[in-house]
Every structure is written in C-alpha cells, then in structure tokens.
Amino acid sequence: xxxxxxxxxxxxxxxxxxxxxxxxxxxxxxxxxxxxxxxxxxxxxxxxxxxxxxxxxxxxxxxxxxxxxxxxxxxxxxxxxxxxxxxxxxxxxxxxxxxxxxxxxxxxxxxxxxxxxxxxxxxxxxxxxxxxxxxxxxxxxxxxxxxxxxxxxxxx
Amino acid sequence: xxxxxxxxxxxxxxxxxxxxxxxxxxxxxxxxxxxxxxxxxxxxxxxxxxxxxxxxxxxxxxxxxxxxxxxxxxxxxxxxxxxxxxxxxxxxxxxxxxxxxxxxxxxxxxxxxxxxxxxxxxxxxxxxxxxxxxxxxxxxxxxxxxxxxxxxxxxx
DNA sequence: CCATCCACTGGTCGGATTGCCCAGTCCCCG
DNA sequence: CGGGGACTGGGCAATCCGACCAGTGGATGG
Numbered sequence: 001x002x003x004x005x006x007x008x009x010x011x012x013x014x015x016x017x018x019x020x021x022x023x024x025x026x027x028x029x030x031x032x033x034x035x036x037x038x039x040x041x042x043x044x045x046x047x048x049x050x051x052x053x054x055x056x057x058x059x060x061x062x063x064x065x066x067x068x069x070x071x072x073x074x075x076x077x078x079x080x081x082x083x084x085x086x087x088x089x090x091x092x093x094x095x096x097x098x099x100x101x102x103x104x105x106x107x108x109x110x111x112x113x114x115x116x117x118x119x120x121x122x123x124x125x126x127x128x129x130x131x132x133x134x135x136x137x138x139x140x141x142x143x144x145x146x147x148x149x150x151x152x153x154x155x156x
Numbered sequence: 157x158x159x160x161x162x163x164x165x166x167x168x169x170x171x172x173x174x175x176x177x178x179x180x181x182x183x184x185x186x187x188x189x190x191x192x193x194x195x196x197x198x199x200x201x202x203x204x205x206x207x208x209x210x211x212x213x214x215x216x217x218x219x220x221x222x223x224x225x226x227x228x229x230x231x232x233x234x235x236x237x238x239x240x241x242x243x244x245x246x247x248x249x250x251x252x253x254x255x256x257x258x259x260x261x262x263x264x265x266x267x268x269x270x271x272x273x274x275x276x277x278x279x280x281x282x283x284x285x286x287x288x289x290x291x292x293x294x295x296x297x298x299x300x301x302x303x304x305x306x307x308x309x310x311x312x
Numbered sequence: 313c314c315a316t317c318c319a320c321t322g323g324t325c326g327g328a329t330t331g332c333c334c335a336g337t338c339c340c341c342g
Numbered sequence: 343c344g345g346g347g348a349c350t351g352g353g354c355a356a357t358c359c360g361a362c363c364a365g366t367g368g369a370t371g372g
Binding site for chain 2: 003011014015018019046047048049050051052053054055056057058059060061062063066067068070082085086088089090091092093094095096097098099102104105106108134135136137138139140141142143144145147148149150151152
C-alpha cells in the first residue's frame with residue numbers, strides 16, 4: 001500500500017481541479033501520462049480513492065440547517081434503529097459509537113422549525129430512548145482530506 | 157433554484173457511476189446531450205454540485221479509526237481554537253454548535269493508541285476547557301446525499 | 313557482480329468524447 | 343396571440359482516452 005509523494009501530489013491536484021484529465025495532470029506533475037494512469041488505477045483499486053462522485057451541497061437543495069444528534073438506544077434494538085434511520089432522507093450519516101451504546105447522526109433540515117419535524121421523525125421510533133441535538137452554527141473546517149493526504153504522503 | 161426530476165435522476169446517476177461522461181449520461185436518461193450539458197452547467201453554477209473531487213478513504217491511508225470530539229471552549233477563544241484545529245491534519249471537519257458554545261470535530265487516527273496522541277494534540281491548546289470523545293465503531297449509514305436529492309426532486 | 317524485476321518514459325494508434333454551434337419544435341406565460 | 347425558454351437532433355473540429363510498445367534506470371535478490 002503506497003501513497004508516496006507523487007500519489008499525494010496527484011490527489012491534491014485532483015482535489016483542487018477535478019475537471020482536468022489524465023493528460024493535463026501528467027503535464028502539471030511533470031511525469032508521463034502512463035504514470036498518472038497507472039497511479040490512478042492503483043489508487044482506485046487500493047480503495048484509497050473511492051470514486052469521483054458529485055459533491056452535492058444540501059444547502060443549495062433547500063436544506064441549509066445541519067445538526068448532529070446523539071441517540072441513546074434501547075438494548076438490542078440497534079438493527080431496527082439503523083434500518084429506521086436509513087429510511088430517513090434527512091439522515092446524511094449514522095455512526096455507532098462508544099460511550100453509552102449510542103449513535104451519532106448528521107441531520108439536515110429546511111429550517112430550524114423543520115428540524116423539529118426531522119427530529120420527531122428520527123426519535124419517533126420505539127428503540128430510541130433519548131436524543132440530544134446540537135445545531136450547527138458555523139463550519140470553520142469543512143470536510144477535508146488534503147492535509148491528511150499530505151501527511152500520509154510525506155511520512156509515507 | 158431548480159432541482160426538478162431530471163436533475164435528480166442526473167445526480168443520482170452520476171453518484172452511482174461517476175465515470176460516465178455527458179454523452180453516456182444523456183443516453184441513460186433518454187434526453188439529448190445538450191440538455192445534460194446544460195443541466196450540469198446550471199447545477200454547478202447553482203452550487204448544487206460543488207465539484208467532482210476524489211473521495212479519499214482515510215482507512216486506506218492508514219487512518220482506520222474515526223472519532224467525534226465535543227469541545228468546550230473558553231469564552232472569546234473561538235477564533236484561536238478554530239485556527240489551531242485547522243492546523244491539525246487529523247481534524248477532518250469542525251463545526252461550531254449550539255449547546256454550550258461548543259464545537260464538534262471529526263477526527264481520524266492510525267489506531268486507538270494513536271487516537272490518544274491526536275486528542276492530546278487537539279486539546280493541548282489553551283482555549284479548550286474540556287473535550288469528550290466518542291469513538292466510531294460502525295458506520296451503518298455512510299455519508300450520503302442521494303435520498304435527500306430524490307426527496308428534493310420529487311417535492312420540487 | 314550479474315540477472316531480474318519493476319516503474320517510468322516517450323511515443324504511436326484508432327476510437328470516442330468533448331465543447332460549441334445551429335435551426336426547428338414544443339409549451340408555458342404574460 | 344406573441345415571445346422566451348427549454349429541448350431536440352444534427353454537425354464540426356479538437357481533444358482526450360485507453361491501450362500498446364520498446365527502451366531505460368534503479369532496486370532487488372541470487
């Protein structure tokens with residue numbers, strides 16, 4: 001499993017300018033096109049790069065409010081709760097965490113008022129004992145990966 | 157701000173198979189190529205689609221452990237804390253939330269032991285009063301957007 | 313020290329796709 | 343009823359993609 005310095009530069013380049021093709025990337029990186037192709041193939045089969053899906057902004061879709069909800073689950077109801085939450089479109093991700101056999105999920109809503117509806121729908125399920133919600137006010141560091149990639153590339 | 161049914165199908169299609177081009181997409185959707193191009197242009201200038209950056213898997217980079225840390229900040233130290241956390245590569249995202257004037261951040265680490273190092277680095281800063289960490293065990297719902305897109309498209 | 317393996321280079325090839333243009337049609341809205 | 347917007351279907355040159363190949367350099371292992 002590689003991730004050498006060239007891989008790091010390639011990923012960073014693609015993150016900055018996703019639209020450029022293999023040819024242009026090889027020019028920028030100063031290597032042959034075949035090299036870039038080989039690296040990309042390897043990174044993708046490695047699973048380092050999962051894909052190049054579109055990044056959709058929930059706010060632009062009409063869901064400008066983000067919140068994180070911590071859920072307390074009734075013993076043995078984990079699977080049911082997972083299934084229930086997977087069926088709620090406003091649940092963007094769900095994690096089970098240490099702590100209290102709890103779960104943490106990311107929610108979006110159309111407004112603060114709409115958030116109430118979403119939360120009601122989320123917690124309106126038998127397996128969920130209690131929920132505590134934190135509404136996101138600001139997002140000083142949006143989801144990012146480049147710094148980590150660069151660290152991994154330099155440590156190698 | 158649009159997001160009609162065709163937009164929804166287009167986004168879903170691109171999410172499922174990001175490698176297909178405009179031409180292939182137009183074939184799948186049963187519309188003219190120019191239409192797909194126009195829709196894509198609009199979605200991107202709308203900001204609905206932010207871009208097509210590579211999705212990098214931290215686990216494949218050697219950081220298989222994910223955690224969420226809730227931070228309690230000393231009054232008036234917000235800006236400094238933000239800057240500090242932005243400089244830590246293992247901090248993948250950072251939010252300020254309601255609740256206790258707190259922050260929530262997503263961390264990754266090489267191992268549970270390494271997580272201790274990361275947390276020490278995160279909280280080893282004057283403005284941070286207290287931190288509570290939840291380690292992610294499972295991720296039943298990975299970050300997703302399609303269900304929301306489909307809901308937005310059908311409601312329109 | 314030598315043979316081997318591997319990654320990279322620099323080049324070519326045909327096929328496919330892209331970005332851009334256009335005229336014509338349809339349909340909604342004022 | 344007229345106009346504007348969106349979509350269609352077509353065409354154009356330029357570009358890029360994926361694949362392939364021989365040659366080279368460095369690292370590895372015997």
